[in-house]
Amino acid sequence: MRQPVSGFSKKSKEEKIKWLIATYFNNDNSFIKIIQQYYNSDTALQQLHDDFIENAITNFYLPFGVAPNFLINGALYTMPMVLEESSVVAAASNASKFWLERGGFTAEVISTTKNGQVHIDFYGDTDTLTDFFEITKPKLIASIDALQKNMKKRGGGLLTIELLNASETLEGYYQLHCTFETLDAMGANFINSCLEQIATTFEAEAHTYTAFGSTKPKVVMSILSNYVPECLVRAEVTCKVTDLKQKDVSGEIFAANFVRAINIAKSATRRAVTHNKGIMNGIDAVVLATGNDFRAIEAGVHAYASKNGYYSSLTHAKVEDGVFRFWIEVPLALGTVGGLTSLHPMAKFALHLLQNPSARELMQLVAVAGLAQNFAAIKSLVTVGIQKGHMKMHLMNILNQLGATLAEKEKALVHFKEISVSHNAVENFITQLRN
Numbered sequence: 001m002r003q004p005v006s007g008f009s010k011k012s013k014e015e016k017i018k019w020l021i022a023t024y025f026n027n028d029n030s031f032i033k034i035i036q037q038y039y040n041s042d043t044a045l046q047q048l049h050d051d052f053i054e055n056a057i058t059n060f061y062l063p064f065g066v067a068p069n070f071l072i073n074g075a076l077y078t079m080p081m082v083l084e085e086s087s088v089v090a091a092a093s094n095a096s097k098f099w100l101e102r103g104g105f106t107a108e109v110i111s112t113t114k115n116g117q118v119h120i121d122f123y124g125d126t127d128t129l130t131d132f133f134e135i136t137k138p139k140l141i142a143s144i145d146a147l148q149k150n151m152k153k154r155g156g157g158l159l160t161i162e163l164l165n166a167s168e169t170l171e172g173y174y175q176l177h178c179t180f181e182t183l184d185a186m187g188a189n190f191i192n193s194c195l196e197q198i199a200t201t202f203e204a205e206a207h208t209y210t211a212f213g214s215t216k217p218k219v220v221m222s223i224l225s226n227y228v229p230e231c232l233v234r235a236e237v238t239c240k241v242t243d244l245k246q247k248d249v250s251g252e253i254f255a256a257n258f259v260r261a262i263n264i265a266k267s268a269t270r271r272a273v274t275h276n277k278g279i280m281n282g283i284d285a286v287v288l289a290t291g292n293d294f295r296a297i298e299a300g301v302h303a304y305a306s307k308n309g310y311y312s313s314l315t316h317a318k319v320e321d322g323v324f325r326f327w328i329e330v331p332l333a334l335g336t337v338g339g340l341t342s343l344h345p346m347a348k349f350a351l352h353l354l355q356n357p358s359a360r361e362l363m364q365l366v367a368v369a370g371l372a373q374n375f376a377a378i379k380s381l382v383t384v385g386i387q388k389g390h391m392k393m394h395l396m397n398i399l400n401q402l403g404a405t406l407a408e409k410e411k412a413l414v415h416f417k418e419i420s421v422s423h424n425a426v427e428n429f430i431t432q433l434r435n
């Protein structure tokens with residue numbers, strides 16, 4: 001039986017690998033090669049990556065792709081995208097080109113407020129707590145003066161602090177609900193530091209507030225919320241319905257089918273989840289490329305998709321007076337300074353590629369990436385189906401799985417230009433070639 005390991009994080013990288021190989025790979029050193037082939041020969045760069053997380057043993061590559069020709073608010077962008085799914089960058093490029101010829105995308109930031117809570121237990125009289133909060137509020141704010149000095153200088157900082165009574169949903173539960181403007185920073189560390197200081201001050205002041213008697217409020221925890229419906233961005237495309245004409249489909253029929261597909265995603269959860277997953281293909285890829293926290297974005301976006309009490313589409317479409325309109329509204333708490341954005345060389349590169357946007361601008365670009373991805377998916381779904389394009393892009397993965405040579409790959413690409421791709425068909429083709 002395997003034994004637990006102690007002091008693992010204190011071991012050197014080599015010792016950690018040695019332990020893994022001995023414990024899980026039967027001392028087969030060929031696995032060390034796999035790990036080592038992903039080391040960067042630039043030792044400083046490797047050290048930078050090793051320092052991002054604890055117990056790093058190597059790097060894990062994902063492709064960094066680009067989708068050009070995104071016309072957004074009148075300026076042209078090339079979108080950096082990091083992800084493994086074969087057809088996503090091709091779909092993004094397809095959508096950007098389609099809309100380049102129809103006026104491009106527009107995007108606007110609706111709001112940029114972030115929030116966090118100090119979660120409190122209190123089983124006494126609510127009025128006493130409210131009085132205490134009102135008296136103490138200036139001290140709570142003053143206690144984060146040093147923390148928010150720089151942020152305030154730049155025009156951000158704590159915006160509001162409120163006491164919320166949530167005891168009807170959970171007995172004895174109250175919140176100090178705080179809102180923040182964090183400008184170009186995603187702001188997680190700033191917000192959490194402020195909240196923890198506010199919590200400390202709150203408890204210290206409560207300790208000496210005699211009206212509580214022995215029933216004092218107690219801080220349970222302090223943390224930012226990744227639900228950010230007040231950090232919202234909207235992106236849109238619009239054109240005459242007649243301009244939507246496809247090869248074999250009129251603009252009117254295409255638009256009607258497109259709107260119908262969006263409405264299905266608005267009313268059926270099973271479809272909405274896949275629909276929004278397609279949107280996140282675009283959003284996550286740019287979020288990741290720019291060194292932002294895609295888990296925070298995912299959590300916030302999906303919660304927003306459920307804001308009406310049921311899970312629904314993040315995009316909307318309509319046809320009015322012969323004009324097609326398609327838009328997305330998403331909460332995106334992004335940063336363009338601090339964190340990985342300024343540490344990871346490829347994140348820096350991605351931000352440079354996007355013309356060093358402010359966080360507000362990046363929100364717009366990322367929302368467009370989501371909208372474009374959704375447009376490409378729905379366009380395929382209501383016309384030729386998704387598999388045609390998807391399997392074309394997946395062809396190379398299948399060929400690689402089969403160990404195809406360069407010459408075999410070239411022949412396969414020609415052969416499958418007009419023929420449906422399936423694992424079986426590709427396998428048969430390669431077998432025939434080899435015979």
Ligand code: MEV
Pocket residue numbers: 085274275276277278279281377378386
């Ligand atoms: C695949 O990654 C994404 C799609 O399933 C999205 C959708 O169905 O809208 C194609």
